[in-house]
Amino acid sequence: MSLNKPYLDVPGTIIFDAEQSRKGYWLNQFCMSLMKAANRERFKADERAYLDEWAMTEEQKQAVLARDLNWCMRTGGNIYFLAKIGATDGKSFQQMAGSMTGMTEEEYRNMMIHGGRSVEGNRVVGEDGDAQAHRQPQGAAGKKA
Numbered sequence: 001m002s003l004n005k006p007y008l009d010v011p012g013t014i015i016f017d018a019e020q021s022r023k024g025y026w027l028n029q030f031c032m033s034l035m036k037a038a039n040r041e042r043f044k045a046d047e048r049a050y051l052d053e054w055a056m057t058e059e060q061k062q063a064v065l066a067r068d069l070n071w072c073m074r075t076g077g078n079i080y081f082l083a084k085i086g087a088t089d090g091k092s093f094q095q096m097a098g099s100m101t102g103m104t105e106e107e108y109r110n111m112m113i114h115g116g117r118s119v120e121g122n123r124v125v126g127e128d129g130d131a132q133a134h135r136q137p138q139g140a141a142g143k144k145a
Contacts, residue, residue: 009124012117012131014073024076027064030054031081040088069100070136102136 007015014020021028030051033039043050051061063071064085072082086096098108111117121129129135 011122011125011127011129011133012136016078020076021078022076024060024078026055027060027072027075027077028081030056030064031077031084034084034088043088067099069096100136 005015005017007013033054034043039050047065048061051064056064057075060072060075060077063075063077067085067089069077069079069082069085072085073079083093083096086093091099092105094109095105098105101108101111103111117131118129121127122131123129125132
């Protein structure tokens with residue numbers, strides 16, 4: 001039974017609901033494995049080989065290899081788990097968030113200090129605001145209908 005999900009029409013937003021959780025289970029388990037130093041070293045030594053040990057989809061593996069966090073989220077990744085990839089790469093959460101919006105770390109920080117993105121043009125998918133997918137650096141990349 002499919003639930004009505006009006007939040008799917010919010011641009012730039014992927015809600016981590018039960019469906020996303022099921023879809024991203026192995027991707028998120030992989031991310032959690034990076035909490036152990038030995039696993040981080042194995043991953044950095046041969047990323048593809050390490051990813052192939054996990055029952056992730058090929059699309060999820062490609063999203064990780066591309067370090068496209070928006071794509072990872074569309075395939076079920078939870079940002080708090082995905083942060084382990086950024087930490088493995090030596091990136092702060094702020095750097096990661098900036099990369100997801102096409103901003104530098106400083107631009108992202110300044111935007112957030114000044115109240116975040118405007119809601120103008122960003123209330124529903126299809127408007128012309130800066131949170132719309134067509135305005136994102138990775139907005140259409142790897143997106144499945």
